[in-house]
Amino acid sequence: MRGKVITSVKDTQLIEKRREQIVKAAISLFKNKGFHKTTTREIAKESGFSIGTLYEYIRQKEDILFLVCEAIHNDVDLHLKQVIDLENPSIDHLITVVKSYFQLMDEMQDEVIVMYQEIKSLEEKTRTYILQKEREMIQMLKQVIVSCTPHYISEMDAELLANNIFVQGQMWGFRRWALHQQFTLESYTERQIQFLLKALSIDTDEVDV
Amino acid sequence: MRGKVITSVKDTQLIEKRREQIVKAAISLFKNKGFHKTTTREIAKESGFSIGTLYEYIRQKEDILFLVCEAIHNDVDLHLKQVIDLENPSIDHLITVVKSYFQLMDEMQDEVIVMYQEIKSLEEKTRTYILQKEREMIQMLKQVIVSCTPHYISEMDAELLANNIFVQGQMWGFRRWALHQQFTLESYTERQIQFLLKALSIDTDEVDV
Amino acid sequence: MRGKVITSVKDTQLIEKRREQIVKAAISLFKNKGFHKTTTREIAKESGFSIGTLYEYIRQKEDILFLVCEAIHNDVDLHLKQVIDLENPSIDHLITVVKSYFQLMDEMQDEVIVMYQEIKSLEEKTRTYILQKEREMIQMLKQVIVSCTPHYISEMDAELLANNIFVQGQMWGFRRWALHQQFTLESYTERQIQFLLKALSIDTDEVDV
Amino acid sequence: MRGKVITSVKDTQLIEKRREQIVKAAISLFKNKGFHKTTTREIAKESGFSIGTLYEYIRQKEDILFLVCEAIHNDVDLHLKQVIDLENPSIDHLITVVKSYFQLMDEMQDEVIVMYQEIKSLEEKTRTYILQKEREMIQMLKQVIVSCTPHYISEMDAELLANNIFVQGQMWGFRRWALHQQFTLESYTERQIQFLLKALSIDTDEVDV
DNA sequence: CATGAATGAGGGTTCATTCAT
DNA sequence: TATGAATGAACCCTCATTCAT
Numbered sequence: 053m054r055g056k057v058i059t060s061v062k063d064t065q066l067i068e069k070r071r072e073q074i075v076k077a078a079i080s081l082f083k084n085k086g087f088h089k090t091t092t093r094e095i096a097k098e099s100g101f102s103i104g105t106l107y108e109y110i111r112q113k114e115d116i117l118f119l120v121c122e123a124i125h126n127d128v129d130l131h132l133k134q135v136i137d138l139e140n141p142s143i144d145h146l147i148t149v150v151k152s153y154f155q156l157m158d159e160m161q162d163e164v165i166v167m168y169q170e171i172k173s174l175e176e177k178t179r180t181y182i183l184q185k186e187r188e189m190i191q192m193l194k195q196v197i198v199s200c201t202p203h204y205i206s207e208m209d210a211e212l213l214a215n216n217i218f219v220q221g222q223m224w225g226f227r228r229w230a231l232h233q234q235f236t237l238e239s240y241t242e243r244q245i246q247f248l249l250k251a252l253s254i255d256t257d258e259v260d261v
Numbered sequence: 262m263r264g265k266v267i268t269s270v271k272d273t274q275l276i277e278k279r280r281e282q283i284v285k286a287a288i289s290l291f292k293n294k295g296f297h298k299t300t301t302r303e304i305a306k307e308s309g310f311s312i313g314t315l316y317e318y319i320r321q322k323e324d325i326l327f328l329v330c331e332a333i334h335n336d337v338d339l340h341l342k343q344v345i346d347l348e349n350p351s352i353d354h355l356i357t358v359v360k361s362y363f364q365l366m367d368e369m370q371d372e373v374i375v376m377y378q379e380i381k382s383l384e385e386k387t388r389t390y391i392l393q394k395e396r397e398m399i400q401m402l403k404q405v406i407v408s409c410t411p412h413y414i415s416e417m418d419a420e421l422l423a424n425n426i427f428v429q430g431q432m433w434g435f436r437r438w439a440l441h442q443q444f445t446l447e448s449y450t451e452r453q454i455q456f457l458l459k460a461l462s463i464d465t466d467e468v469d470v
Numbered sequence: 471m472r473g474k475v476i477t478s479v480k481d482t483q484l485i486e487k488r489r490e491q492i493v494k495a496a497i498s499l500f501k502n503k504g505f506h507k508t509t510t511r512e513i514a515k516e517s518g519f520s521i522g523t524l525y526e527y528i529r530q531k532e533d534i535l536f537l538v539c540e541a542i543h544n545d546v547d548l549h550l551k552q553v554i555d556l557e558n559p560s561i562d563h564l565i566t567v568v569k570s571y572f573q574l575m576d577e578m579q580d581e582v583i584v585m586y587q588e589i590k591s592l593e594e595k596t597r598t599y600i601l602q603k604e605r606e607m608i609q610m611l612k613q614v615i616v617s618c619t620p621h622y623i624s625e626m627d628a629e630l631l632a633n634n635i636f637v638q639g640q641m642w643g644f645r646r647w648a649l650h651q652q653f654t655l656e657s658y659t660e661r662q663i664q665f666l667l668k669a670l671s672i673d674t675d676e677v678d679v
Numbered sequence: 680m681r682g683k684v685i686t687s688v689k690d691t692q693l694i695e696k697r698r699e700q701i702v703k704a705a706i707s708l709f710k711n712k713g714f715h716k717t718t719t720r721e722i723a724k725e726s727g728f729s730i731g732t733l734y735e736y737i738r739q740k741e742d743i744l745f746l747v748c749e750a751i752h753n754d755v756d757l758h759l760k761q762v763i764d765l766e767n768p769s770i771d772h773l774i775t776v777v778k779s780y781f782q783l784m785d786e787m788q789d790e791v792i793v794m795y796q797e798i799k800s801l802e803e804k805t806r807t808y809i810l811q812k813e814r815e816m817i818q819m820l821k822q823v824i825v826s827c828t829p830h831y832i833s834e835m836d837a838e839l840l841a842n843n844i845f846v847q848g849q850m851w852g853f854r855r856w857a858l859h860q861q862f863t864l865e866s867y868t869e870r871q872i873q874f875l876l877k878a879l880s881i882d883t884d885e886v887d888v
Numbered sequence: 889c890a891t892g893a894a895t896g897a898g899g900g901t902t903c904a905t906t907c908a909t
Numbered sequence: 910t911a912t913g914a915a916t917g918a919a920c921c922c923t924c925a926t927t928c929a930t
Binding site: 586649669 | 713715716792796800813814817835836838839840842843847850854856861862866870871873874877878880
């Protein structure tokens with residue numbers, strides 16, 4: 053994965069360390085100014101090294117965006133995998149997963165906004181790679197929905213609800229200007245879960261949200 | 262509002278005509294290359310006049326983005342206003358509005374993607390203006406939900422569902438790579454409406470979707 | 471031919487004028503610093519306009535080198551065509567042509583040095599084009615040799631002598647540090663012509679050199 | 680001479696070994712890309728050691744060019760000295776020397792091209808040094824001509840013919856695109872020698888070419 | 889009103905050179 | 910001696926914007 057972006061430096065550990073610096077710096081800059089208005093010099097400075105050093109770890113500016121997207125996806129992916137337990141499905145588990153995902157999206161608001169506004173700037177090939185990872189995450193959510201729903205649910209319904217949840221999680225970040233005025237993360241989460249359960253025809257009196 | 266972008270040209274009709282040319286050209290270019298990678302020269306050329314003339318009708322490149330966002334919003338706004346009839350609320354009417362909105366989003370996919378990926382590039386003040394218009398649209402949807410729901414629904418539930426619908430409409434466009442593989446506009450719309458009605462605790466057997 | 475280098479400016483006369491400025495500036499700079507050590511900014515400045523304007527008339531730095539090579543070749547080519555008169559061949563005419571060519575090489579020393587030291591920097595395709603033009607010039611000299619030699623001369627001998635003359639002309643420039651100490655243009659020319667006539671087995675007593 | 684390029688390494692044998700590596704690597708790279716387009720990193724890699732090590736044996740990139748030029752000249756110089764025998768002059772010997780020199784130029788085509796295209800990149804002082812060595816080689820050829828010519832020949836004629844031969848040898852390499860199509864090394868050499876003998880007014884029937 | 893040549897600040901990227909290990 | 914990560918000056922090129930015609 054990491055190998056996708058070519059370096060002239062050989063020390064693998066150093067590469068990892070430097071890239072973490074780059075990604076962290078880049079996110080904090082992209083957040084405010086966006087990818088295009090952020091200069092490579094700014095990223096280098098914020099990363100704590102010179103422009104020359106930056107280019108020892110990336111080939112082009114776009115690589116930084118890719119590293120950012122990849123890092124974000126890895127975080128989300130890892131988080132979901134830690135939370136999801138397909139062995140012990142239950143409505144409560146479904147709720148836990150959704151809550152936990154929304155919680156993560158709350159923490160990663162900036163990162164998520166960056167990703168969804170700049171992903172188009174990636175060239176075809178890299179974009180496809182990133183979107184593929186996203187598809188995998190949707191599938192994880194879908195499996196949770198299918199396994200945790202006590203009755204039959206069609207593939208398509210599950211697919212669509214997984215997409216809905218996925219987007220609603222991001223929406224909490226990228227529409228914060230509209231939502232945060234009237235909702236707290238908790239009230240937002242609770243309501244979306246209610247709607248989800250109703251969509252799944254699960255009696256919400258039975259469960260503790 | 263239109264006056265927000267200052268020109269050196271006086272003839273109002275001409276301004277309107279030229280701006281339509283600009284917006285049309287810009288959208289078709291932004292679609293493929295995004296705002297930042299599209300040059301003013303390209304926009305001028307696609308608009309059918311020279312770079313000098315372009316600058317008679319805008320002050321900065323960003324103005325073009327504003328004009329584009331404004332035009333899109335106006336379209337959506339107008340469309341919603343034409344469809345919505347608050348005097349005669351009914352579940353059917355709610356369904357009609359949602360269907361019609363999704364239909365519009367399907368037609369305006371490119372425009373919507375452009376908007377949501379580039380809106381951040383607007384400077385603070387103009388962005389706020391655009392987002393305000395969006396808030397108004399959310400309110401229209403909310404009113405439809407409140408008035409068409411046969412029983413009581415809390416403000417917050419209505420607000421959230423309006424946001425959900427709004428975003429789901431856009432989602433059909435900006436996540437097309439994921440959704441269009443498995444859904445047609447019709448199946449997508451039908452399912453989302455089903456979920457909405459369930460969220461509203463409306464018995465879906467009673468209505469024709 | 472000129473069209474090989476693409477411009478964003480439309481006025482053909484202006485293009486011609488600006489390119490002459492560029493070529494003149496470039497030669498005077500390349501002479502001292504060579505192609506690689508000369509910056510585009512320097513060329514722009516020496517040309518009398520800004521870096522932006524320079525790039526309205528060329529696409530890349532290498533285009534300047536091409537324009538220079540082309541301009542030089544055109545000069546030499548034109549000069550040769552004006553002097554050569556294949557209708558009235560004679561030994562005297564051969565001598566006149568060689569003299570005149572050497573004279574030109576003396577005047578264009580800097581240009582010729584520039585060309586022969588930098589031609590390798592041209593990309594394959596353009597280099598081939600330039601070398602082709604040179605081949606044509608060799609052919610012109612060859613024809614003069616063949617037609618002006620009173621007896622039979624083999625194609626290959628003529629070919630080789632044409633190449634020799636061609637290179638000896640350039641040699642006067644690019645080996646000036648060695649030659650100008652001991653020869654004047656006149657003594658250099660006279661001697662080379664003597665050698666040529668001897669090589670052609672023409673009795674040098676018969677002709678006035 | 681070798682001392683001209685300063686090192687931080689003391690072991691003289693090692694210096695010699697490393698420099699040979701450097702020169703070999705550099706020539707093979709300059710051949711294809713030229714001096715300016717070849718990076719020091721590439722030279723280090725091709726030499727078989729790190730960039731840091733490279734800089735233990737040179738002070739600046741230009742030193743490499745100097746080492747290359749010096750090495751080439753030494754080769755040619757040595758070769759000429761081995762072949763030339765001023766004690767036993769004869770027309771045959773003259774022919775042998777020229778043949779042998781042309782043969783060498785054929786073998787060293789790439790090196791010679793490199794030298795003559797990049798020599799200008801040397802700074803004044805080093806360039807002068809290199810050109811001085813060349814002058815010495817011309818003198819050697821001149822002496823051969825003077826001593827081997829059976830009748831009187833003026834200093835200037837000898838000087839000029841020496842220059843001609845010298846350049847014709849190089850010409851076989853740097854104009855190969857034009858010459859190698861029609862000549863083999865043998866036919867080229869034979870003809871040039873014929874022309875030389877004629878220029879020297881030596882009856883070519885008398886000698887075996 | 890329309891044109892398009894001119895401008896130059898600024899961005900991405902390279903690469904010779906250094907120096908701590 | 911050997912290494913290779915770090916540095917930053919400097920290069921090529923773009924493009925939003927202006928203004929004389």
